[in-house]
Amino acid sequence: MLLGLLFRKNIKTATDVELVNYVKQDRKEAEGELFQRYSILVFGLCLKYFKNKQLAEDMTMNIFEKLHGKIKKSEISNFKSWLYSVARNECLMELRKNKVKEADIDHALITKHDEGLEELKLSQLNETKFQLLEKAVGELKDEQKQCIELFYLKRKSYDEVSNMTGFDLKKVKSYIQNGKRNLKIILERNSEFFRA
Amino acid sequence: MNFSEHNKDLDLLQKYYNGKLSDAEKNALEQRALEDPFLKEAMDGFDEHPNSFNQFHARHIKGNTALGKTMLIAISVLVGMSIMVYLVNQNIEEPSATNDIALMDSLASEDFVEVEVLPTAIETLVVANEEDLIAIEEIVENKILIEKEHQTDINQNDEDVEHPIEIDAHDDHIEDEDFHPEDEHHNQNLENSAAATYLHDMYVVDYREISRKKKYISYLRYDLPGLSADFESEEAERETELIEREVRIPYMTYLEKGMSYFADRKYKRALNCYSIILEQYDDDINALFYGGLCYYNTSKYSTAISQFDQILTHELNAFKEEAKWYKAKALVKLNKTSEAQIILDEIIVAGGFYTKDAIMLKKSL
Structure with missing residues (x-):
């Protein structure tokens, strides 16, 4: 029993790569630890796709039950990214199986992901770039401009932005996402930005 | 990672x-x-999906102390065994630590689900009909608009809307609004607003920013051992199988529990949380306000009013407009029309967020 306790202590401090190897060696505690670390992210993702707590929980358990088999068959360098694509695929497969029409699967779920906009990392901007960025933000539509300024420049949380603008949370996120995309287009037009 | x-x-x-x-x-x-x-x-x-994080976390994720508890159990077992061996040798009856260990063992190793056990006074309350309820949507939306108005008032602090516009007979320009009165803030409430945050989208005063002697809530927690197939099922709450423990948790964590119930429209459970808070902090403004709303929603209008009154004279500046408005509504529910009209007049004169609502309610009386 003491040996078991010592192993459990090691499990807690093991890296994901080590845990994956333990799982390949059929050590159950390692699976448990992966569950502890990542089940909640999987649950959140399932919640987004199924929009139902019970279904999301069932799906999460389902995914982790199948994990052992999948891990044994795969070469995994980054467990978190691998788990993300596994979870996403399982959810989409389930949605399609339940004869949910392709069109009904929330378009947002299958669109390409939001890429980070490096330019918004304010600490990395020199003065010229900063001014060009400010000018570009000024060219955005009002709502996008407001949300981008509050979120990135004033570092307000979604909640605060929502309170200050009156837009609901979903709209705030969407204005920020679209604003970023438009900023990228504006900045790319102005090649000076990238020379500065 | x-x-x-x-x-x-x-x-x-x-x-x-x-x-x-x-x-x-x-x-x-x-x-x-x-x-x-x-x-x-x-x-x-x-x-x-508000509160889904906490529900999943409570059900499935063991805290960091799980390992500590396991080690503690292991050590207790070893110590217990050593004592037993010693005492057997001394021929004296040993104290049995096994019951406690069994309990700690089950609490540490099993997933358990907390259930709410309501005192009779709250259990017997009846939630009012849908049309008479004050629901979270109303609270959240109004708060956004009230805060917006306060923000506008701050921005307009150079203007006094009551300042008369003077017309100089010799000059055909109107004296502009550059002239500002002595005091900067038109709205008397702005200066002393208490530090606040949002739980489940609802505004709460953040007592972590305010010095208060104690920072914790103690309460009796009841758990159903073992996984329940449907964690929202009320049939699962059979008292005979419950484990009772006195626990102490940070105030904000406990308040979040209450706010989560309120957001889920579980007004009786929410009220239980607020009542427990008031037992330990009798002037807690969050518990007074949201507890008052729960009393309103269970048709206990007099109790609601007494809580709102405490907010109106509270040293902290929060919920004052809301408390006044809902007090007026509660008086109307009690058919205390003349008292209600006095409050409604005060609201109208103050010119705050509920002015239009107050005018309409007054007309309907």
Whole structure:
């Protein structure tokens, strides 16, 4: 029993790569630890796709039950990214199986992901770039401009932005996402930005 | 990722969904999520389903102390055994630590589900009909608009709307509004607003920013051992199988529990939380306000009014407009029309957020 306790202590401090190897060696505690670390992210993702707590929980358990088999068959360098694509695929497969029409699967779920906009990392901007960025933000539509300024420049949380603008949370996120995309287009037009 | 990184993530998420992060910290996590698709999608899911994070976490994720508890049990067993061996040798009856160990063992190793046990006074309350309820949507929407108005008032602090516009007979220009009165803030309430945050989208005073002697809530927690197939099922709450423990948790964590019940329209359970808070902090303004709303929603209008009255004379500046408005509504429910009219007049004269509502309500009397 003491040996078991010592192993459990090691499990807690093991890296994901080590845990994956333990799982390949059929050590159950390692699976448990992966569950502890990542089940909640999987649950959140399932919640987004199924929009139902019970279904999301069932799906999460389902995914982790199948994990052992999948891990044994795969070469995994980054467990978190691998788990993300596994979870996403399982959810989409389930949605399609339940004869949910392709069109009904929330378009947002299958669109390409939001890429980070490096330019918004304010600490990395020199003065010229900063001014060009400010000018570009000024060219955005009002709502996008407001949300981008509050979120990135004033570092307000979604909640605060929502309170200050009156837009609901979903709209705030969407204005920020679209604003970023438009900023990228504006900045790319102005090649000076990238020379500065 | 190694242990400490993802643990930090989990820790941050838990604080995020329990109102324990500052606005800047929340923003930092949200910015990170925009570059981590897994995190982003998970947070999208949780944002759409309030309290789901906490429910899942409580059911499935063992705290960091799980290992500590296991070690403690292991040590207790060893110590207990040593004592037994010694005492057997001394021929004296040994004290049995096994019952406690069995209990600790089951609490440490089993998933258990907390259930609410309501005192009779609250259990026997009846929630009012849908049309008579004050629901979360109303509270959240109004608060956004009230805060917007306060913000506008701050911005207009150079203008006094009651200042008369003087017309100089010799000059055909109107004296502009540059002239400002002595006191900067038209709205008397703005200066002393208490530090606040949001739990489940509802505004609460953040007592962590205010010095208060105690920082914790003690309460009796009841758990049903073993997994329940449907964690929202009320048939699962059979008292004979419950484990009772006195626990002590941070105030904001306990308040979040109450706010979560309120958001789910479980007004009796929410009221139980607020009542427990008031037993330990008899002037807690969050418990007074949201507890008052729960009393309103269970048709206990007089009790609601007495709580709202305490808010109106409270040293902290929060919920004052709302308390006055809902007091008026409660008086109307009690058919105390003349008293209600006095309050409604005060609201109208003050010219705050509820002015139009007050005018309409007064007309309907």
